[in-house]
Structure formats: structure tokens, C-alpha cells
Amino acid sequence: MKTTVVILAAGLGTRMRSKQAKVLHRAGGLSLVEHVVQAASAVTARDRIVVVTGHQADTVETLLEPMGVRFARQVQQKGTGHAVMCAREPLHEADPKQDGLLMVLYGDTPLLSAATLKQLRAAQTSSDAAATLITTTLDDPTGYGRVILDQQGNVSAIVEHKDATPEQLQVRVINSGIYCFRAKLLWKYITEIHPNAASGELYLTDIAEILNRHGQRVQPLHVADSSELLGINTRIELAEADRILRARKTRELMLSGVTIERPETVAIDAQVRVGADTVIEPFVRLLGNTAVGEDCRIGQGAILESAALGDRIVIAPYTMVADSRIDPGAQVGPFARIRMQAQVGPEARIGNFVELKKTRLGAGAKSQHLAYLGDSEIGERVNIGAGTITCNYDGEKKHATKIGAGAFIGSNSTLVAPVEIGQDSYVAAGSVITEAVPSHALALGRSRQVNKPGWNKNRKPKTAKKS
Numbered sequence: 066m067k068t069t070v071v072i073l074a075a076g077l078g079t080r081m082r083s084k085q086a087k088v089l090h091r092a093g094g095l096s097l098v099e100h101v102v103q104a105a106s107a108v109t110a111r112d113r114i115v116v117v118t119g120h121q122a123d124t125v126e127t128l129l130e131p132m133g134v135r136f137a138r139q140v141q142q143k144g145t146g147h148a149v150m151c152a153r154e155p156l157h158e159a160d161p162k163q164d165g166l167l168m169v170l171y172g173d174t175p176l177l178s179a180a181t182l183k184q185l186r187a188a189q190t191s192s193d194a195a196a197t198l199i200t201t202t203l204d205d206p207t208g209y210g211r212v213i214l215d216q217q218g219n220v221s222a223i224v225e226h227k228d229a230t231p232e233q234l235q236v237r238v239i240n241s242g243i244y245c246f247r248a249k250l251l252w253k254y255i256t257e258i259h260p261n262a263a264s265g266e267l268y269l270t271d272i273a274e275i276l277n278r279h280g281q282r283v284q285p286l287h288v289a290d291s292s293e294l295l296g297i298n299t300r301i302e303l304a305e306a307d308r309i310l311r312a313r314k315t316r317e318l319m320l321s322g323v324t325i326e327r328p329e330t331v332a333i334d335a336q337v338r339v340g341a342d343t344v345i346e347p348f349v350r351l352l353g354n355t356a357v358g359e360d361c362r363i364g365q366g367a368i369l370e371s372a373a374l375g376d377r378i379v380i381a382p383y384t385m386v387a388d389s390r391i392d393p394g395a396q397v398g399p400f401a402r403i404r405m406q407a408q409v410g411p412e413a414r415i416g417n418f419v420e421l422k423k424t425r426l427g428a429g430a431k432s433q434h435l436a437y438l439g440d441s442e443i444g445e446r447v448n449i450g451a452g453t454i455t456c457n458y459d460g461e462k463k464h465a466t467k468i469g470a471g472a473f474i475g476s477n478s479t480l481v482a483p484v485e486i487g488q489d490s491y492v493a494a495g496s497v498i499t500e501a502v503p504s505h506a507l508a509l510g511r512s513r514q515v516n517k518p519g520w521n522k523n524r525k526p527k528t529a530k531k532s
Contacts, residue, residue, distance in 0.1 A: 066190055067165035068109040069248065071152045074098050074172030075119025075139040080298045086121040088172040089128070090303055093310025094334025094352060097297055098125065100175035100310075102132055103335075107179030108168065108186050113159040115152045116172070135159060144266030145242070146258040153252070160248060166190070167248040169269065173297045175306050177243070181293055188286045189245040194219075195281035196251070198273065199243040201291040209239035210270060212285060220283040223270040238287075240270060241294040250281060310335060318345075340376065364398060372403075375411075389421070392428075410445070424455075427470065439463075440482065444470030450494060452477035469504060478510075 078087025088098035095103075098116065105114050111133035118125045119139040126136050137152040149169060157163065166189055170177065181199070189197040198220055200212050208226050211233050215221040223240045224233050257275045258267045273283045288294065297303050314335060315328040322341030325331060330347045333339075337351045340359030345351075349363050353371035357363065361374060364382035372386040380386065381398030389407040391397060397415040407421040415421065416433030424441040432438060432449035440457040442465065443449070453474050455466040466480050469488030474480070479497045486492065487504030496510035 067113070067160065068168055068186055068245075069113045069156055069160045069165060070105045070109055070115070070168045070170060071137075071149055071156060072098065072101055072105065072114065072116045072134075072170045072172050073145060073148045074101075074125060075117050075122075075142055075148055076173075077120040078173070078298065081300065081303075086125060087297065088125060089121065090297070092175050092297070092303055092307040093314065094336060095175070096128060097175045097306075098129065098172035099132070100335070101170055101172050101177065102129060102134060104177050104179045104182055105168070105170060108182045115155045115159065117148045117152050142266075144261070144264070145269040146255065146267035146271065149251075149269060150255060150267070156248075163248045163252060165248055167246045167251055169242070169244045169246070171242055171296060174243075174294060175297065176293050176295050176309055178293055181288060185243070185245045185286055188284070189247075192284060193282070194284040195276045196244050196246040196272070196283045197286050198223075198283055199241040199288055199294065200238050200285045201241060201288045201294050202237050203239055203291055204237070206237050206239045211236040212238045212240050214238070214285065218285070219277075220273045220285055221277055222274050225270070238285075241288070242269070242296075243294070244269070244272075250276065254279060254281075346382070358393070367398070381417075438466075441466040441468065443468045444472065444488060446471045447474070448472075449474045450476035450478060454479055456481045 074088040076087060081087050081090065089096050102114060112135065114134040115137055116129055116134050117137045117139050119142055122138055135155040137155050139148045139151045166186060185197060185199060203209065210223050210225045211229055212220055213222045213224060213233065254275050258271045260266060261268055276283055292309060295302060295306060297306055311332055314333045315325050315331060318339050319325055323339045324344045327347035331345060331349045333351045334353060337355045339357045342359055343357055343361040345363045346365040348366045350368045355369045355372045357374045358376035360376055361378045363380045366383040367380045368385045370387040373390045375391060375393035377394050378391050379396040384398030384401045386403045388405055389403045391409045392411040394412040395409045397403060397409060400417045401415050402420040403409065405423045407423060408425045409415060410426055410428040410430060412429045413426050414431040414433060419432045419436045422439040424438045424443065426443045427445035427447060429445055430443055430447040434451035436449050437454040439455050440463050441455050447468050456479060457463050464482035466482045466484055468486040471489040472486050474492045475494030475496065477495045478492050481499045484498055484501060486502045487506065489505050490502045491507045492498055492502065493507065493509040496508060498508055498510045502508040
């Protein structure tokens, strides 16, 4: 059977104490709802996933639109049953015959795994039940709806904590709210959900009793790891979800052949990729769409965000690389900063306190100390002396600097863009270069040194300091 999925993501989440909709908060490098969409993608195509939005709907939809999902609006939040009803039209577009399965998920459950959703789909497909409900057991189920089972082990009712009898409160099996329905049966009976007497909302939890009343069966699927079903309601739970997601990621990488020296100290986002035999030192942060090749070493405290690293690269401690590429065999840092589409070529060397911004550094080139290289094209084997800067900004717009292969730039040189330095040329230390330098030339852009003998002796005597 084909599966369609509806993800409920319309709520604000008042207990988060935030101006931002709850599903937009991030854990493990992605928003909560992005994690759920990724898990759902394991059981169906993206165009068969409908996300129900409400609070900050435009922002949520803009975030998820590149993932290829569909959307439905719940303008007024009238409960989970109402939210599913709001999704009926786009769900019908995804599954016109409505003869498949319909899975209901929540946008604030980032720990739900693809494996569990596959298990849920398999359980529903292999049975004659009208629906399958994921359940779990908690030591302290306070606040959760209780799942009441009949003598055959099927779900007879779901009772909210506040409505439960003392006997029902002793039940530790709780409702996750995650279902897999036979779509035709859900749409046939969902209109029988009536507004709750106290809140006036339509609760999807009522569907179990309604299906039972019509002779249909709802079966439980018990998940032993209750953390998978953790819904995020507070910042404390958000931090716990982030910790679990990052622990999963470090475990995944270590099992794939990556050495992580202190896994409890690093922060690695869910979508990061790292090659075998790479070593990650303590307190490293690998963020965004970062990809690291094989046989690399990422030094302590380094931060890589959406960076692309080839093989055999050394990132020394406390280096930052963002939205940039490092080619195989290069060495960068310590305390270097590479940003904004910079590229460090093969076997190149970037040393301490060197910054590259929108700069391409050629193969084997070196800038080992204290330099700023912005908006530059630097050829192969160029040597950049300590203290060199490219003056790329004139107060209104940026200009480019081009340095040919094999050039030597002396220490404390100032290259005023736009300017071109020819290949195999020399720029003397301390020069200010404002004009093009031909290939193989020596450029000196500094004033002549003048010595004045005896100058200090002829100065006015200094006033003696008072005792």
C-alpha cells in the first residue's frame, strides 16, 4: 500500500516562552519539523507528505518548501482532529483514490526514527486493523494520555490524564499520538469526532473509540525507547533532544570509521559527512552541510560551518572555516579564519591569524602569519609574508587583487586593489603597492630611509621626573 503522511505543525508552543513557533526551534542542526520530514521521507515520497501549518505559517512553509512537501493551513487551531481535517484536500491530491495508508505525525518530535516509521507501516500493512497506534511505557506518565487495552490487547480508548479515573492513572502505557490509518476508514469516520466539552476542540484521540464502536480494530505498536517519542514543549526538553541527536551522530560517525577523541564535547549537525580515518579532537563544532574527507585531523576548538574539505587535510586548533573549500593536503591554522566562498588549494599552507575572504589560494601557496587576503586570486606557489593585507574596500565597493604564480610578497606589504602582481615577481617588505607589477620584476613602494646623526643629542633636555 502507498503511504501518505500528515505532519501537524500549526501550534505556537506557549511553554517554549518564545516568539518563534515551536517547530522552528533547532536541535541537532535542524529545525524540529525538518527532522520529522526527513524521517517521514523514509516511508513515502516527499510530494505525499502534507505539513499542516498555522502559527508563522509563511516562515515554516518557506523553510520546508525546498524539501518538496505539500502544505495545508489550519488558520484556527481547533485541535488535532481538526488539523487532520484541514489536510484532507492536499492529501486527496497526493492520494486521489485514498486506498492506501495515512500516517499522522507531529512536527515537534525530532527524535522519531525512520526505522520506527518503517516498523509502523509494516505493522499496519500486515494486519486487518483500521489503525495502528504507537505506544510506549513511562515510569512517570503524569500528564500523558493513557492507552486502555481490551482483553485482546487492542486499543479500546485513549483517556487524557485529567479525565482518567484513579484506576486508569495507574496505567503506564501512554499515547504517542502517532498513528497509521487505513485512509478510507479514517475519512469515513473522522467527522464523528465531536468538540470536547471543556475546550471545544476536536481531538484525534477520540478516533480509537469511534472505530471500535463501528467494529473496527485499533492495534498498538509498542516502542521500547520512549525517548524517540519525546515531544518538545520546553527549552529543557529542547536541550535534551539536541543532546540525544548529537550523541546519535557521533556514534554513527565512530561506527563508520571516524575517531572522535571526546565525543561528549563535540557538536556535529545531523547532515554533516566525515570520511574514514579522520580524527576529530575535543570541542570541535561541525555545522550545516559540512563535508570532511578521509585521513583528516580537525583540531581542538575548530568550527566548520558548511565547509567542504578534501582528504588529508589538517585543520589546526581554533580555526574557523565557513562556506568555503579546502583542497586535499592543505594545512590551515591555528587561529585562522576562512570564509565567504574562499578556496585553499591543494598542499597550500595557511598559518596563525590569517584570514581569507572570497579568496582563491593556489596549489602550494603559503600565507603563514598575520595576513588579511580579501577578494583575491592568488596563484600557485605564491608566498605571502607576515602582515600582508589586500586593501579591497574603498569605502563604497570592493575591488580585486590578482597575484600571479610564484610571486613573493614581502612582510607588511599593503596591496591596494584593484591591482595585479605579475608571476614570479617580488614585492619588497613594507611596500604599499598601488600600480600593476610586471612579471619577474621587483616592486618597492616605500619611502627612502633617512638617518640624522646626533639627532637625539640635540633634542631639548627632558624634564627630570619628580621624586
